[in-house]
Amino acid sequence: MGWFSEDIVTMEDLFQHTLQDIYYAENQIQKALPDMVEKATDPELKRGFKKHLVETKGHIKRLEQVFKKLKKQPKGTKCPAIDGIIDEANEIAGEVDDKMVLNAALIAAAQAVEHYEITRYGTLVAWARTLGRADVAKLLEANLKQEKATDKKLTGIAKKKINRKALVQGHAKKKKMVARAERDAATLAVGIPSI
Numbered sequence: 520m521g522w523f524s525e526d527i528v529t530m531e532d533l534f535q536h537t538l539q540d541i542y543y544a545e546n547q548i549q550k551a552l553p554d555m556v557e558k559a560t561d562p563e564l565k566r567g568f569k570k571h572l573v574e575t576k577g578h579i580k581r582l583e584q585v586f587k588k589l590k591k592q593p594k595g596t597k598c599p600a601i602d603g604i605i606d607e608a609n610e611i612a613g614e615v616d617d618k619m620v621l622n623a624a625l626i627a628a629a630q631a632v633e634h635y636e637i638t639r640y641g642t643l644v645a646w647a648r649t650l651g652r653a654d655v656a657k658l659l660e661a662n663l664k665q666e667k668a669t670d671k672k673l674t675g676i677a678k679k680k681i682n683r684k685a686l687v688q689g690h691a692k693k694k695k696m697v698a699r700a701e702r703d704a705a706t707l708a709v710g711i712p713s714i
């Protein structure tokens with residue numbers, strides 16, 4: 520959107536812009552999810568990410584149906600918010616050492632993505648209704664429902680086991696690291712010749 524262009528004037532324009540935003544976001548999520556499937560070591564979490572990858576492909580298809588109903592070509596508009604959320608997820612995943620703590624980090628990152636999608640779809644459903652497009656609202660609502668269900672499922676997995684396991688395993692790992700560092704320091708001290 521340029522400084523002097525008035526691309527968004529009406530609510531229809533705003534709706535279309537936001538639709539393009541979530542279309543871009545869904546495509547970025549589709550690209551990011553295989554990496555999350557790979558990194559997750561908890562089998563239930565891995566399965567959950569795999570399932571959501573299939574659902575995400577469905578979300579993109581439904582958005583394409585929305586574009587078609589509006590007689591527009593499916594098009595994305597760069598969304599710095601989702602790019603930032605995904606970048607941050609990759610960054611933190613690269614910094615976590617323990618596998619179970621990484622599972623907890625992946626859940627947190629995925630929930631940030633889901634919450635972004637929920638806010639976008641919530642808005643789009645409300646606007647579609649205001650614009651008198653119940654047919655479009657219905658499609659968007661189907662996506663919204665799956666995002667909410669995914670978010671709930673992630674909360675369930677985290678609370679049921681991952682958070683607790685991550686707490687225990689993270690501490691155990693830290694203890695080992697400290698012990699190793701102390702051993703290394705002791706070996707080094709022994710190796711230093713006295714003057």
Ligand SMILES: [Fe+2]
Pocket residue numbers: 545548574575578636662666
């Ligand atoms: Fe989605």
Ligand SMILES: [Fe+2]
Pocket residue numbers: 571575632633636666669
């Ligand atoms: Fe999602």
